[in-house]
Amino acid sequence: MNIETLDIAVFVVYVIALIGIAGWVSREKAGHAKDTNDYFLAGSSLPWWAIGASLIAANISAEQIIGMSGSGYKLGLAIASYEWMAALTLIIVGKYFLPIFLKHKIYTMPQFLEQRYDHRVRKVMAIFWLGVYIFVNLTAVLWLGALAINTIAGIDIVWGMIFLGAFSLAYSLYGGLKAVAMTDIIQVVLLIIGGLFLSYTALNMISDGNGAIQGFVDLTNRLPEKFDMILSEDNPFYKDLPGISVLVGGMWIMNLSYWGFNQYIIQRTLAAKSIGEAQKGIVFAAFLKMLMPLIVVLPGIAAVIISPDLDRADEAYPSLMTLMPVGLKGLIFAALVAAIVSSLASMTNSVSTIFTMDIYKDKKPNESQQHYVLVGRLVSLIALIIAMAVAKPLLGNFDQAFQYIQEFTGFFTPGIVTLFVLGMFWKKTTATAGLLAALGSFVFSLLFSIFWPELPFIDRVGVVFLLCTGLAVVVSLAQGKGDHPQAVNVKDVQFGTSKVFNVSSLAVIALLIAFYTVWW
Structure with missing residues (x-):
């Protein structure tokens, strides 16, 4: 597909504007150089609206838009459980986890683990997360993003990855988290407007110009099997989303790990002005998550009718973008790239x-703040280069990259959740027990995948979580050390929340009940 001049102009304006705004918000007062708090935690100054928008912008990327649309193309609306259950998970994180993290005044999740357990746990988990972020998350976003650009504009995938990496560095490398979080407001607005327009256009096409509402009615009538939220055992995709287990089983573990203990997600809340601002930001993000299936799943279902003969499910969203009118195509393209x-x-x-x-700071603890900021910038560059180099070998042959990401991370998330949850709420958990649970997660998951391959991976995640938790409890009691000297004293933590947070949480729960009742 060829991109028209107007589309290119819209996109170029977006790129220039974003880089300019990022530079403006990243500026420092005369005589002040960025320190680690400025660069990594935005100077602990983020307001709720920036936190909420940035949480969604960090979460919704190519793996969500392209990957979940692809899963919508194959599985249907059931894949939206990842979005809607995440909204409720965010409420739990804001209420029970965030107060503990902010009380400890941490930069990173591994830092919390050292404060609660010991240095071994911090180092092991830091290395683990670096590997996952570079070889799973970064590679997926780069590959799927470049695939979309290739489908829409015909640009070679390698050059597409280079452009995406260079663009992200151009507006974030100097300013750090503040540049990222503050410009995420623009990114999310653009994403929502572009995504809603794409959904509207697709539904209007299905209704032959009679409007999006009629298009949605026609879509549900023509593809009723795509609107089952809880899949039955005879569904060909039951193994991906195993029935009621989606609501009460392993998806909770996946979501708690992602939204509660994932550095690139939780880092926004650690940078908040106050705990109240962080919690308001989280509930704002929860409402945005309720909206996301309309933007990332519905187009994939619509593509079953509009583009029924796609070679790969992940081509569903890009194929719809090719149908957009000139000018608006550039806007939606900009939203995707955003x-x-x-x-x-x-x-x-x-x-x-x-x-x-x-x-690095553990090895060289006496360097200047500016030295650590420089190291951080260099690491950002190196991480992107590595991810570009390995993206095609790792992801080039997968039909549904979103499912690949979930299944891969599912090997490790049960142990991570055990490590953190017991660390926060059970004083007797020892460092050795927590570390064994984290490492045992991979072993248990591997054994299940070999000897019980027909077990749906979401169910496997739930079972492995129970095994990891049991292992940690047994080891802790066997060591007989009593309460850990660095255990969290929850009596000293303020778990109270504002009226706004409480009412908003009830609204999210009510919406979830309504959605699952209608599309059970």
């Missing part, structure tokens, strides 16, 4: 934060 580069910037910033604060 989602991609904001996630890339978030991930590279978190990689640099973990490497600098958890590994």
Whole structure:
């Protein structure tokens, strides 16, 4: 497909504007040089609206837009459970996890693990997360983003990855988290407007010009099997989303790990002005998550009718973009790229934060603040280069990259959740027990995948979580050390939340009940 001159102009204006705004918000007062708090935590100054928007911008990327649309093309609306259950997970994180993290005044998740357990746990988990972020998350975003650009504009995938990486560095490398978070407001607005227009256009096409509402009615009538939220055992995709387990089983573990203990997500809340601002930001993000299936899943379902003969499911969203009118195509293209580069910037910033604060600073503790900031910038660059080099070998042959990401991370998330949850809420958990649970997660998951391959991976995640938790409890009790000297005293933590947070949380729960009741 050829991009028209007007589309190119719209996109170029977006690129220039974003880089300019990022430079403006990143400026420092005369005589002040960025320190680690400025660069990695935005000077602890983020307001709620920036936190909420940035949480979504970091989360919604190529793996979500392209990957979940692809899964919508194959599985249907059921894949939206990842979005809607995440909204409720965010409420739990804001209520019970965030107060503990902010009380400890941490930069990174590994730093919390050292404060709660010991240095071994911090180092092991820091290395683990660096590997996952570079070889799974960054590679997925780069590859799927470049695939979309290739489908829409015909640009070679390698050059597409280079452009995405260079663009994300151009607006984030100097300013750090503040540049990323503040410009994410623009990214999210663009993403929502572009995504809603694409959905509207697709539904209007299905209704032959009779409007999006009629198009949605026609879509549900023509493809009723695509609107089952809870899949039955005879569904060909039951193994991906195994029925009621989606609501009560392993998806909770996946979501708690992602939204509660994932550095490039939780880092925004650690940079808040106050805990109240962080919690308002989280509930704002929860409402945005409720909207996301309309933007990332519905187009994939619509593509079953509009483009029924696609070679790959992940081509569903890009194929719809080719049908957009001139000018608006450029806007939607900019929205897609906005989602991609904001996630890339978030991930590279978190990689640099973990490497600098958890590994490099431990080896060289007496360097200047500006030296650590420089190291962080270099690490961001190196991480992107590595991810570009390995993206095609790792992801080039997968039909549904989103499912690949979920299944791969599912090997490790049960142990991570055990490590953190027991660390926060059970004083007797020892460092050795927590470390064994984290490492045992991979072993248990591998054994299940070999000897019980037909077990749906979401169910496997739930079972492995129970095994990891049991292992940690047994080891802790066997060591007989009593309460850990660095255990969290929850009596000293303020878990109270504002009226706005409480009412908003009830609204999210009510919406979830309504959605699952209608499309059960």
